[in-house]
Amino acid sequence: MVGSFSHELILSLSVFQEICSEYTEVDLCIMDIALYLAGLGLLFFLWVKGKGLEYVIVHHRWIFVCLFLLPLSLIFDIYYYLRAWMVFKMCSAPKLHNQRVKQIQKQVQDWKKEGAKTFMCTGRPGWLTVSLRVGKYKKTHKNIMINLMDILEVDTKRQVVRVEPLVSMGQLTALLNSIGWTLPVVPELDDLTVGGLIMGTGIESSSHNHGLFQHVCLAFELVLADGSFVRCTPTENSDLFNAVPWSCGTLGFLVAAEIKIVPAKKYVKLHYEPVQGLAKICETFSLESSKKENDFVEGLMYSMDDAIVMTGVLTDEAEPGKVNSIGNYWKPWFFKHAESYLRANRGETEYIPLRHYYHRHTRSIFWELQDIIPFGNNPVFRYLFGWMVPPKISLLKLTQGETTRKLYEQHHVVQDMLVPMKYLKKAIKVFQAEINVFPLWLCPFMLPSQPGMCHPKENQAELYVDIGAYGEPKQKCFEAKASTRHLEKFVRDVHGFQMLYADCYMSREEFWEMFDGSLYHKLREQLNCKEAFPEVYDKICKMARH
Template sequence: MYFLSLLHFLKDENPDLFYAVPWSYGTLGLLVAAEIQIVPAKKYVKVEYKPAHSMDEVIKVFSEEITKKSGNEFVEALMYNKEEAVVMTANITDNAEESKVNSIGNFWKPWFFKHVQSYLRTGPGVEYIPLRQYYHRHTRSIFWELQDIVPFGNNLLFRYLFGWMVPPKISLLKLTQGETVRKLYEQNHVVQDMLVPLGKLRESLNCFDKELDLYPLWLCPFLLPSVPGLVHPKGNKDEMYVDLGAYGTPKRKGFHFVETTRRVEEYVRSVHGFQMLYADSHMTREEFRQMFDHTLYDNLRDKLGCKKAFPEIYDKISKAARI
């Protein structure tokens, strides 16, 4: 038997819960409401495209843009091979140069990642994207996964005639998959987001290239605060991290889904990085606890009697739990 109680928590009210709930995946309780900060919306997002043609240049431009004092509201980069990427910075605005407005969400438009790639050839550029369409910039092509499903999907004729049909619903794709196709997909397809310190970006890119050879590769920065909980920097200071998003079919010869994923997971642990838990995880329980700090989490599980009601995080997200 277990009892339910409604708790309110802030940084200074039930702070243990405030810091332990993120990443706990419903294993400390059920989150029934949350207060979030919002900012006023504006009509457009001004996007600046900065191509880079060597890994040194990629890291230099990317690092400068996420640490500059004037700040950017959005920063991301798409790597198209080990030595080429386009770094994008963006800020919301109500004012736009009409000749530079690009409604990328229209179904006849090129897929966004293909549009971005064109700047490697044409050089730096600036354009204005309607706000909602910017937020859905990777939706139509499911990042770049749709090219594996519909290889000709970015063809001009296909976009004009059938572009309104994409993206297909993921639930429909799964429903129409046979068992053989599903197993082949699981054995040869990667969806991983690994969070690594900015200072380890170069060797992380080399690791992903060596193990996966999977491009485009998504680079998305975020500031990891030094606070208690499952995920925090190794030291006592806030630290800039980078999400490396790998989605698709690796081209690296000798790729083996489980063995390769475990090697990448081992590397990420070695640099005090983290794996996004919606992805397939092949870590053991001990390795998982090495990656994620369970100190506060375990204390709350004991204190609140959660063990009688909820499984541990590992028992919810491990590969064995998803079969």
């Protein structure tokens, strides 16, 4: 029996040797690598099985992100890029747009025929939005499917681009820049959509000259609560035009928008100026924000006393050796690159290709990615895997378990507070006392005196600043609800505003103390929205999201 087994083993080994002799050294090397990777995969699977998937996602999130979400995000990007390219080349979007709008109208009319038993909302899944939370109302309201994600027309004579609401900033700048045009205001992250930037708000470092994203929009097209179609401009249905921004889809369904475009230039000549001391930081930032000759102004505060103030000018010419294509995947993250000038304590000027500048914070999601992939800015990681970065915010939300959500809620802050520039110094002190998060993003914007939910206290335009806090609070006594409410109260007291994508802990009365609801409520009454859509507060308050 033993002899028979030995004989079979010898035969098997000889057969294996014959097979191996047919392979080259390269083939064997590839086999070794494949076996090694398979072994690693098996060990990882056993480790995940032993620890539990939830444990790995919560305590070692970078593993899950690197192995699964980065490849998935890349596939998403490739799909949407190819789709947008084909649609534009075939000119199919304008032909299909009217048909799609009629389908939306039919859905609204069917809702009415069925008795209008619940409120309506868009059927887009909550995890696809850029806000950190998912609206609970999606499960209880009538979902109206709005599949509108294409660029409809670029009219260079009128200097207008007409787009559907789900067109993203990345999609729009890729097309416009390729034909020599751009938007006056381009909010940084690729995945931000036109609809979200209109129904919510959007800002960019050019906003000190052009205002918020809503202020470069020339027309909105909506389907109303009764299923009718309406177009509104500053002169046609002007009340509705002014009430739509910040309304979060509670006056009607946005189906198209016309946005102003301007000729593009090749580069942004960007100057980095390190500034020390809070008083000097606020003085320098305020001064540069008031200069119309600056096309772009931005500040990054790395501590209470250290900041980089950046000013940019559009240009077609660049000095030799000073072009920095900061958007390339192997380049350092932008906020780290800017910090290097602060550490060296020297000013510097360089030329950044226009689209690279627009999306300078995309790869690192400002600085949020350092908390998800701690080694993400390491040169080795950037060169090997940087081409897959960043993971989609929507996929990060989709794969969050309840434990991760609770951890983020209690130990993570994402807020944008808009305050008058004259209160900048005081505001930074309040941010430091309540949450102590750095870096802080500073972005100036001019807020015109126009009707609507968001306008200056006095009857004239005023310079404001967006203070963005994204990260883990270092304040020992931080408590999400109490600390955020203190911030909200300060912002209300100085006649500022809170961006509505973030967690809002205000009561209804406090919310309408911050925002002017006079025109909004008037339109809600006139257009019979009260039975069709929830009030904006009921969509954005903390209780409405999870």
